Amino acid sequence: MLLRHTPSEIKERKALNVNPAKTCQPIGAMYAALGIHGCLPHSHGSQGCCAYHRSTLTRHYKEPVLAGTSSFTEGASVFGGQANLVQAIDNMFTVYNPEVIAVHTTCLSETIGDDIPQIARKAEADGKIPKGRFVIHASTPSYVGSHVTGFSSMTKSMVDYFARFSGKRTDTINIIPGYVEPSDMEEIKRLAAEMGVKNIMFPDTSNVMNSPQTGRFEMYPRGGVTVEALARTGDSSGTLALGKLASSAAARALDIKCKVPCEILDLPIGLNNTDLFIDALRKMAGVSVPESVNVDRGRLLDIITDMHQYFYGKKVGLVGDPDHLVALTEFLVSIDMWPVHIVTGTPGKAFEKRIREITREVPHEVNVGAPGDMFLFHQWVKNEPVDLLMGNTYLKYIARDEDIPLVRFGFPILDRVGHSYFPTVGYRGGMRLLEKILDALLDRKDRDDPEEGFELVM
Amino acid sequence: MSHDAHSIFEERKDQVLRKGEKPYRMTCDKDSLAGAVSQRACVFCGSRVVLYPIADAVHLVHGPIGCAAYTWDIRGALSSGPELHRLSFSTDLQEKDVIFGGEEKLTKALVELIDRHDPKAAFVYSTCIVGIIGDDLEAVCRKVAREKNIPVIPVQSEGFKGNKRAGYHAACKAMFQLVGTGDIQGLSPLSINILGDFNLAGEIWIIREYFQRMGIRVIANITGDGRVDDLRRAHGAALNVVQCAGSTMDLAQMMEEKFGIPSLRVSYFGVEDMAESLYSVARFFENHDPQIMERTRQLVRDELSILYPRLQEYRKALTGKKAAIYVGGAFKAFSLVKAFRLLGMSVVLVGSQTGTEQDYRELHEITDDGTIIVDDSNPLELSSFLKEKDVDIFVGGVKERPIAYKLGVGFCDHNHERKEPLEGFIGMLNFAREVHTSVMSPVWRFVPRRTRALGAAGLMG
Known part of the structure; x- marks a missing residue:
């Protein structure tokens, strides 16, 4: 019991953060x-x-x-x-x-x-x-x-240092991906390319923070947005900013500095949010959605329908960053899961309001901590257990002590690989998330079900 | 030194030495060059890693959240009892606290923590910002200590006040406030304190068991699996046995000055150093207990009879392989050089973040000609040395690991992320196994550097 010192009785704390759900x-x-x-x-x-x-x-x-x-x-x-x-x-x-x-x-x-x-x-x-x-x-x-x-x-x-308007608009779209993984940035670029949208993504850590083994130590890996491309963001015809907290400041600055209009969306996590992203990109760039993207979408929907009986009514506890949690909560609620404890360490009133809106229809009391910490989260879990935990690696203490399956999601993940290579954004990212959620829930079910409930086919 | 032209700062040239090329001359113990990608950390980091294994105290970081977040359970120091040390407590200072001061918040946080967890003591760590805004940590600690009737100890660990070593010193000063406040009646004359072991992967339990077999009583673990009450009566021990000289030597010195307790420097890594550590402690107590040396010899014989045959198998495979070492404190490097030698391997690069003049002189003495010795290095230098020397394994910590792997070189974590005990006789075996597993792994065949080398060799042949 690594966290045996966590009592279930909750007292208000004003001066102390215990087991942070953020860093600096x-x-x-x-x-x-x-x-x-x-x-x-x-x-x-x-x-x-x-x-x-x-x-x-x-x-x-x-x-x-x-x-x-x-x-x-x-x-x-x-x-x-x-x-x-x-x-x-x-x-x-x-x-x-x-x-x-x-x-x-x-x-x-x-x-x-x-x-x-x-x-x-x-x-x-x-x-x-x-x-x-x-x-x-x-x-x-x-x-x-x-x-x-x-x-x-x-x-x-x-934007402040590099973006400039040369006097001539291009048909390029800027994409600000938010505080996501290099794999996510790659997937967002892939989707844009699939739709034939010329784009500049910034920042872009793909091929920097997920670079291949080449037998060489490269101080500056191949990836990353170039200074020249950053300068051209001022000429683009629009900016799509993903994740309000992480991306809107840059998008607005670009609008003010170079008159590049922007649209600010939630992170494209899950079906609805990816739909919104694809639709916004389509409209902004004046393109149509290709069949390949529709196929991806259909596959995600296929998993959702095939497996919906395993999602509904499952209680989930989430810890993470505001942009991630807003999108993830929306996704979970949309497949009838119940996020009942939600904690972020990042301060901000708008977050709680958003989460309350998204979880309005959840037939269960929902605890929202913003800012909260993992100590409070653990106390909530002790008082109202959940079926699944989602969040960064530090949740593994709680997962172990309370014997609850954990899907690693967010920052930091210190004990598993995958997040740098496989996205959780877009339709494909949604499929990966569902695979992870189902694996966690069904492995647990296979372990714990009585003999008569143990099924070969699920 | 033309091979270093591109990767070494002009100002750092005398912090790098190639044994045999020139007489020994080396600069160390200086502040890192601004802009260098140094692998070093700060004062706070030094204090935090030394003190945090004391498991029945609360450790409150007074500062913004980062300092607490990055050091939450950072070392995997194990406890056989309470585990308060594995929680992260911070005052999480905000802008208004920086403007108006954080003393009130600190007081509240301490009171709340002490009320909830009923700890034996509280350590309060100062961070950079606290040093700047001028919170009176000592006054707050005194007040709360009086109110709650437990020791509340300020740790003056503002990050900018030096490097990790200054943090070790601050930690020792903090611990020294506890030493001498407990009852020492009835303690055995054959008793020691273990200093400088942090019980990573349960290592201190192995060492304690050896001492127990020798007939020696351990009073205080400092600090792995440490307890406040043990520290309070640590002055009742006859001897301080100090490992990792950098981190707790200061405490040993303070205890020697005030309580007249002598100390011995030891290392539990590798067969030679481990055995010599036990022998030196036995020698110290020989007057009290004439049989102790025989018991110790028996212990070493017993352990080696299990260990040696198994080590030989690894040695056979590893003979002639090349190792590089870059660690925090230099003491560990000495033992590692010897341990690699026992495995038939040569050490071609050895360095540390915070070695002293004496450390480097000693390293210079025990290494072979051609070995690169380096102080306060950085990834660019390290990677160029690794390539130049074509090493088979790199021993280091978290920031060095991916450099090795990117180059296609084996790696052994001898720092916070070690998963198996590397101390003691059993630790030598674990170390040999880990080195063997990584060096001999078939995955390096796939590494482009090796593939190219194989291709080139084929063409030449």
């Missing part, structure tokens, strides 16, 4: 920056921050993650980190030769008030930034928001 902004900024081709993320703070973020991303993706750090010392914390950052920029361009250095701040550098654009200008004036190379930045103090808002800020910075 900089790691999201680092992940987003890895979605730029040839980019070296840089953490402007103490060494530990950078080490933690690299370790966590490495554990999640099983990939090397490279990033620089300003290696703050006591002196830098008193007199400011300008000298450290200027030296870091010089060192990184000299030895690591990136196309872009994407600096994100930390609680430390934010609080002492370092002005990154000013420092970058100083580095440029000192000749430390080679021609055609760039330093961009996002402000990501760890005491605001969560890893998701950090991702959002760095994504918006890509």
